[in-house]
Amino acid sequence: MPVAPLSVRVLFETYQKRLALHWLAGHAGAERTIGRDPADATDAALVGYLNLIHPSRLQILGAAELDYLLGLDEKTYTEALDHLFTEPTLAVLIAGGLPAPPALRRAAEQHGTPLLGSALASDKLLNHLDYYLSDLLADKQVVHGVFMDVMGIGVLLTGESSVGKSELALELITRGHILIADDAPEFRRVGPDTLRGSCPELLQDFLEVRGLGLLNIRAMFGDSAVKRHKNLRLIVNLVPVAKSDIHNIDRLQGSFSHRTLFEVEVPEIQLPVAPGRNLAVLVEAAARNHILRENGYDATAHFIERQRHLIAREEQE
Template sequence: MNPVHSLQGLVEHIGPRLKLRWLTPPPAQSCPLLSEQGGQTAQSLVGSLNCIHPNRLQVLGEAEMLHLSDLSKPAYDETIERLFSARPAAVIFASDITPDPVFFAYAERTGTPLLGSAARDAEIVDRLQYFLTHALAERTTVHGVLLEVLGLGVLLTGDAGVGKSELALEMIARGHRLIADDAPELARIAPEVLEGSCPALLRDFLEVRGLGVLNVRAMFGEGAVRQHETLNLIVHMRSFDNDGLASIDRLRGSLSTRTILGVAVPEITLPVAPGRNLAVLLETAVRNQILRIRGYDAGVDLEDRQARAIASSR
């Protein structure tokens, strides 16, 4: 199968759903969807006819064809020339539109593939934007265990042997879900959104020291795994000595942020020590993060109460 970042790969992956078909012979060479200049978003990759800021995939529907038919002959020829001189990756005709012969002439002259579809132009643009946003998103792989806890995506990080997999196993036993162990893949699908998923080779597996590799889906059922989730919180597991524990802010805790692919993700450090119920602490950390997302911070609330109490005693 062709890579999804090429036109041929796009047609193979989503072509059946949109009923895409080649109006010109498929190119022998791979046609990249991203231009050499780069820096494109999914919105600039696909869109309706645009000769000012041309898209890589130009979609022509009934409204665009009606607009072209209303132009004078010189304006019509100029618009078609500008369309193909921008070197789009392809021109897609929606609603089973049959292109005029001039489109085929310019397509042959410039080496631009033409595609047709029975779907309407709005559906083509919407589906391709969504597909390309995920397929061409900037990605990175991190070390840790990615879980869904109380509806939030939580990444457990820490040194080898600190207990990430054991904690993940306990969370799964408590009804939470595994997304990826060891090598979660993070994709930036929006300016401030990271989505985590698992490489296909590692899906459903969790390695626990002493037990080996476990198939979580086979052991706990379908509800114990999830394919992907938005990353909302990073929990860094770390062993502390007494001095290290004493240095943690007792009001604010260890809340900070970590930047991944340009996105700032809230991070807390979870002290690991004998006798601590890490599963309860992790669930509590997630509940506390949910409150922060809703605008409530217990530390700020306590400070406000103290300030009001001091003010009322004067």
């Protein structure tokens, strides 16, 4: 689900304090939208330093870039500004609290291109903008389930309706784990192999439990019981099975697989749900075991290797 492009005005209002922004000129372009257009042949980057050959959507001018412009002869300087303040440039940002030369203000007004100033150093401004825009403009996908922070990793509880996801989440919360989103967590790809899950604003802090209705987890358990976002590391899929069928499950390997979201493979465990099973303890164990696997330890491989050594020793004896 692609995210609608945001405007320069919204970017300014949202991150004015965090990026130490102030508006210098070019208010007429406030509603210009920032986003990647697949049909755009220029394929311009979202943020970058001054580049008149391959201009970015948001161009940052630091001390070096301003010195370069001011060192040009008058004709070349005017041509460079005309080029700088036209498409595909959507806004120009002067970093480091440096004053804007009058010619830049005039060019911004003439072309209706926003000219913003920031007190941040140019490298920090570039990194922060790139991070915020990547997060804001990343495609998102809603996955039905409950997203939690269990043992310090993001765990998504999925399964059929009425399988007991919310009841399991409530028990995990009482055991000290953290709720991120119930029912409809949103996931965005924020890196080549990183998916970040968050909660829609309407559902923040709430958990629906059949028989109890909506519960405000923050009000009941305090601020430490909820979190705004977390990177997805593990999916636990709850699967109802008859108690007699549990014996058919592979006792050594378990039910491990992967689920693909945004072309990222996420480890998934099929966790059988049957009377008498303590699911909260099992999810905690699954999270701990996943952390061990990520650190290179495989309990099954260790057990098989130990068995092999034991058999070899008995054969020698």
